[in-house]
Amino acid sequence: MTHAFATRLSAHFATLPVQMQKAARWVLEHPQDAALLSMREQARRAGVQPATMTRLAQALGFDGYDAVRALHAQSMRHAQQGLSGRAEERLPLEAGSPEAAARAMLTHAGEQMGQMTRPDLLDALAQAAQILGQARRVFSLGRRSSHAVAWHFHYALSLVSDRAQFLGDAAGSGLDPLLRAGPQDALLVCGVAPYTRSVVEAVAQAHAQRVQVVALTDGPLSPLIVPDAVALIVPTHSASFLHSMTPAFLIAEILAALVARADDPATLARLDGLDRQLAALNTFFHDPKEVSP
Amino acid sequence: MTHAFATRLSAHFATLPVQMQKAARWVLEHPQDAALLSMREQARRAGVQPATMTRLAQALGFDGYDAVRALHAQSMRHAQQGLSGRAEERLPLEAGSPEAAARAMLTHAGEQMGQMTRPDLLDALAQAAQILGQARRVFSLGRRSSHAVAWHFHYALSLVSDRAQFLGDAAGSGLDPLLRAGPQDALLVCGVAPYTRSVVEAVAQAHAQRVQVVALTDGPLSPLIVPDAVALIVPTHSASFLHSMTPAFLIAEILAALVARADDPATLARLDGLDRQLAALNTFFHDPKEVSP
DNA sequence: CATATGATGAAACATATGTTGCATTGGCCC
DNA sequence: GGGCCAATGCAACATATGTTTCATCATATG
Numbered sequence: 297m298t299h300a301f302a303t304r305l306s307a308h309f310a311t312l313p314v315q316m317q318k319a320a321r322w323v324l325e326h327p328q329d330a331a332l333l334s335m336r337e338q339a340r341r342a343g344v345q346p347a348t349m350t351r352l353a354q355a356l357g358f359d360g361y362d363a364v365r366a367l368h369a370q371s372m373r374h375a376q377q378g379l380s381g382r383a384e385e386r387l388p389l390e391a392g393s394p395e396a397a398a399r400a401m402l403t404h405a406g407e408q409m410g411q412m413t414r415p416d417l418l419d420a421l422a423q424a425a426q427i428l429g430q431a432r433r434v435f436s437l438g439r440r441s442s443h444a445v446a447w448h449f450h451y452a453l454s455l456v457s458d459r460a461q462f463l464g465d466a467a468g469s470g471l472d473p474l475l476r477a478g479p480q481d482a483l484l485v486c487g488v489a490p491y492t493r494s495v496v497e498a499v500a501q502a503h504a505q506r507v508q509v510v511a512l513t514d515g516p517l518s519p520l521i522v523p524d525a526v527a528l529i530v531p532t533h534s535a536s537f538l539h540s541m542t543p544a545f546l547i548a549e550i551l552a553a554l555v556a557r558a559d560d561p562a563t564l565a566r567l568d569g570l571d572r573q574l575a576a577l578n579t580f581f582h583d584p585k586e587v588s589p
Numbered sequence: 590m591t592h593a594f595a596t597r598l599s600a601h602f603a604t605l606p607v608q609m610q611k612a613a614r615w616v617l618e619h620p621q622d623a624a625l626l627s628m629r630e631q632a633r634r635a636g637v638q639p640a641t642m643t644r645l646a647q648a649l650g651f652d653g654y655d656a657v658r659a660l661h662a663q664s665m666r667h668a669q670q671g672l673s674g675r676a677e678e679r680l681p682l683e684a685g686s687p688e689a690a691a692r693a694m695l696t697h698a699g700e701q702m703g704q705m706t707r708p709d710l711l712d713a714l715a716q717a718a719q720i721l722g723q724a725r726r727v728f729s730l731g732r733r734s735s736h737a738v739a740w741h742f743h744y745a746l747s748l749v750s751d752r753a754q755f756l757g758d759a760a761g762s763g764l765d766p767l768l769r770a771g772p773q774d775a776l777l778v779c780g781v782a783p784y785t786r787s788v789v790e791a792v793a794q795a796h797a798q799r800v801q802v803v804a805l806t807d808g809p810l811s812p813l814i815v816p817d818a819v820a821l822i823v824p825t826h827s828a829s830f831l832h833s834m835t836p837a838f839l840i841a842e843i844l845a846a847l848v849a850r851a852d853d854p855a856t857l858a859r860l861d862g863l864d865r866q867l868a869a870l871n872t873f874f875h876d877p878k879e880v881s882p
Numbered sequence: 883c884a885t886a887t888g889a890t891g892a893a894a895c896a897t898a899t900g901t902t903g904c905a906t907t908g909g910c911c912c
Numbered sequence: 913g914g915g916c917c918a919a920t921g922c923a924a925c926a927t928a929t930g931t932t933t934c935a936t937c938a939t940a941t942g
Contacts, residue, residue, distance in 0.1 A: 302809035306820065309810050313889055324809065332624060332662040336929060345891060350931055361930065369625045372665065374708070394715035394847050399706055401843045406702035413695050422687035444741035444838070451734060452831055538745055538846070542839040545737070549835055550694045553828075554687050606919055628900060638921060643901055654900065 301367050304356040316352045319344045323352075323364070331368035335361045401534070408531050408543050417528065421547070424484075424510040424526045425554035428453075431482035431508060434555075435474060437463040438486035439495050445486040445512065445544045452552035463498070471498050479506040486548065488514040488532050488539055496520065510551075512544055594660050597649040609645045612637045616645075616657070624661035628654045694828045701824050701836050710821065714840070717777075717803040717819045718847035721746075724775035724801060727848075728767060730756040731779035732788050738779045738805065738837045745845035756791070764791050772799040779841065781807040781825050781832055789813065803844075805837055 305320055312320065322342035323330045329338060339346040353361040428434050434453060438446025446462070453460040463471055471494070474483070483502045487495050496519045502509055509525035511518065514532045521527045530547055534540035598613055605613065615635035616623045622631060632639040646654040721727050727746060731739025739755070746753040756764055764787070767776070776795045780788050789812045795802055802818035804811065807825045814820045823840055827833035 302822075303820075306809040306811075306814045307816060315890070321810075328666050332665070334929065346930075347891080347932080351889095354931095372625070373621050394718050394851075395711040397847060397850065398711050398714045398843055401846065402702065402706050402839070405839050406699060409695065409699035409702050413692055418688045418691050421691045425687050441741070441744060443744065444737040447740070448734070448737035448834065448838075451736065455831060534842075534846075538748060538842075540842060541741065542835060542842055545741075545838045546695070546698050546835040549827075549831075549833060550691055553694065553831070554690060557690065558687075608920065627898080629898075639900075640902080640921075644919095647901095 301356070301364060308356060312352075312355060315344055315348045316355060318342060319348050319352050323368075327368055328372060331365060331372045335365070404534070405540065405542055408533075408540070409546070411531060412543060412547070417530075417547075420526055420528050421551060421554060424528060424551055425558060427508050427510060427526060428482050428484065428551070428555045429558040432459065432480040433477065433482070434460050435463050435477065435481065435483045435502075435507075436460065436485075437471075437483060437495060437498060439465070439492040441539060441541050442486040442488060442492075442495075442512075442544070445541055445548045446484065448545060449484055449486075449548040449552050452549065453555060456556040465494075471501075474498060474502055474505075474507070477502065477505055477507045479508070482508040482510065484510045484512065484548075484551070485520055486512040486544060487518070487520050488541070488544070489518075491519055512547060512551075514539070514544075594649070594657060601649060605645070605648065608637055608641045609648060611635060612641050612645050616661075620661055621665065624658060624665045628658070690828070697826075697828050698833065698835055701826075701833070702839070704824060705836060705840070710823075710840075713819055713821050714844060714847060717821060717844055718851060720801050720803060720819060721775050721777065721844070721848045722851040725752065725773040726754055726770065726775070727752050728754050728756050728770065728774065728776045728795075728800075729778075730764075730776060730788060730791060732758070732785040734832060734834050735779040735781060735785075735788075735805075735837070738834055738841045739777065741838060742777055742779075742841040742845050745842065746848060749849040764794075767791060767795055767798075767800070770795065770798055770800045772801070775801040775803065777803045777805065777841075777844070778813055779805040779837060780811070780813050781834070781837070782811075784812055805840060805844075807832070807837075 302324065305324070309317065309320060319339070319342050322338070322344070326338075326341075329341065333341070335349050336346045339349045342349075349361050353359075353364045356364075358364055434457075436446045436450035436453075438444075450460050450462040461473055463474060465471075477483070483499070485495060485499050485502075499509060499511070499520050499522055503522040503525070509520075509522055510528065511520040511522075511525050512528045512530065513520045514530065516527065516529060518527075518529075528547055528551070530543040532539040532541070532543065595617065598617070602610065602613060612632070612635050615631070615637070619631075619634075622634070626634075628642050629639045632642050635642075642654050646652075646657045649657075651657055727750075729739045729743035729746075731737075743753050743755040754766055756767060758764075770776070776792070778788060778792050778795075792802060792804070792813050792815055796815040796818070802813075802815055803821065804813040804815075804818050805821045805823065806813045807823065809820065809822060811820075811822075821840055821844070823836040825832040825834070825836070
């Protein structure tokens with residue numbers, strides 16, 4: 297979607313008059329219509345005068361609105377034939393170029409996503425969601441490359457529940473809350489090889505205290521999978537130098553959503569509305585006044 | 590193409606006059622042009638009189654040629670969102686079982702990955718990698734749902750370079766390093782709607798100090814995209830209550846890999862070997878002794 | 883408060899569009 | 913070959929389109 301139009305727009309948007317912003321916003325949200333409909337029809341749907349569309353195009357440095365439409369048309373063409381498969385010819389990339397590498401990693405990630413609809417993973421997810429949903433407190437733990445995953449899960453859960461508690465490493469005492477945990481509590485731990493020792497030990501400790509463990513990890517033989525733990529096993533193989541944590545991240549996100557869903561539908565709906573309202577308000581304004589604190 | 594056009598055409602084609610057949614054949618072979626171009630332009634390209642196009646449409650039972658074009662336009666819309674396009678409309682929001690919900694979210698994520706092979710994103714990635722690779726210092730910044738993304742990028746980069754510096758919020762002074770930054774430095778900032786005010790302000794500040802900015806965000810109008818910034822725009826639509834950060838996470842991971850690759854191949858190779866050795870050693874042992882500190 | 887600057891809406895404009903009427907052509911049957 | 917009819921090309925038409933102009937309005941500046 298981000299062709300020259302969006303680029304030029306983002307450079308000028310803040311300084312644009314209100315009506316043009318309105319028009320621009322509509323165009324951004326309806327790239328297909330921008331390609332297929334007449335300018336006047338677009339103006340009608342955007343709730344704007346026809347002249348405004350022309351002025352917008354000119355303000356962005358285009359000859360006229362036809363140029364804008366042509367741009368969207370071209371983009372639509374590319375998008376369609378890009379998806380249908382024979383897109384290789386129009387990207388003559390050198391092997392080893394950054395673009396080629398990026399493309400390879402993206403493709404690889406896409407394939408990994410596809411592999412993750414395994415039934416056992418879905419089962420494990422549902423099981424984990426139930427455990428975490430019923431727990432009195434939900435601890436999250438992850439270090440190094442797994443830190444972001446665990447933290448994100450914690451953050452998502454904390455939006456809808458005050459049962460979430462993150463086990464950081466602040467002043468070396470981050471794991472202390474675990475000492476007071478018991479069978480009513482649950483621990484989501486994320487870790488991949490090479491496993492961080494403190495994490496492995498913490499999980500063992502948790503297990504010893506009969507804390508329910510959900511392990512988001514990279515293989516069935518991971519040391520994080522203690523007896524009775526629910527294991528969420530994700531691929532980590534990557535084309536780059538470090539393991540890909542994206543699959544784990546996705547699973548964490550999904551798990552948080554599942555837990556939240558079961559947690560309190562009312563809270564959830566409210567948060568949903570609020571969030572999207574804020575988003576709608578803020579997305580298209582550069583004015584710092586319009587952002588959330 | 591399965592529209593009504595082809596159907597009606599095949600029924601009448603044999604009995605059609607030569608000129609109309611010529612026109613019809615062209616339309617069949619250029620469905621995209623049939624949707625995007627004006628009738629007269631299509632007639633021109635097909636080597637046919639404008640009137641012939643109208644007559645063809647009428648001969649097939651359409652009101653006029655606009656109907657034919659509308660048909661192709663609709664088909665093009667569907668094709669684009671059907672293959673792997675904007676999946677927003679058909680999100681199975683509240684699927685019944687957790688398994689179904691999980692599956693829906695996984696599928697959705699997979700489609701999003703597919704969307705991200707857009708040429709402009711690849712370009713932006715390469716551009717961003719170059720900027721970050723040449724910078725004296727690389728700051729990373731992200732709050733709330735974007736925190737994990739920014740942090741993960743920082744962590745990955747810190748594995749291969751000591752130029753990485755994370756702008757946390759420790760004691761309210763996390764942003765201070767930015768005050769001493771300049772044109773030689775670069776900032777990777779991640780943020781999605783609703784944008785956190787302090788982040789927006791920090792980016793503005795960075796830009797004022799001519800720090801090179803790479804913005805990983807959710808739309809071309811994001812306030813994080815300051816002039817001269819490289820914009821990495823990722824989808825954030827999600828089937829769950831909170832925006833999906835997985836695409837952003839993946840891009841961050843890829844970007845880190847690209848930067849690292851350009852940074853120092855030797856260091857990279859060494860780290861790679863070490864990492865995999867450790868992994869091989871540890872993956873299959875539960876013994877805590879075998880894990881890294 | 884007066885003024886100037888720019889945004890906005892309405893209308894006018896030239897042009898391109900989709901369509902239709904009409905003349906010409908070309909082929910076919912008697 | 914003559915007469916007929918569909919097919920084709922051309923031109924005119926009404927309309928819609930993209931653009932520009934101008935008057936009005938809001939707002940900021942002095």
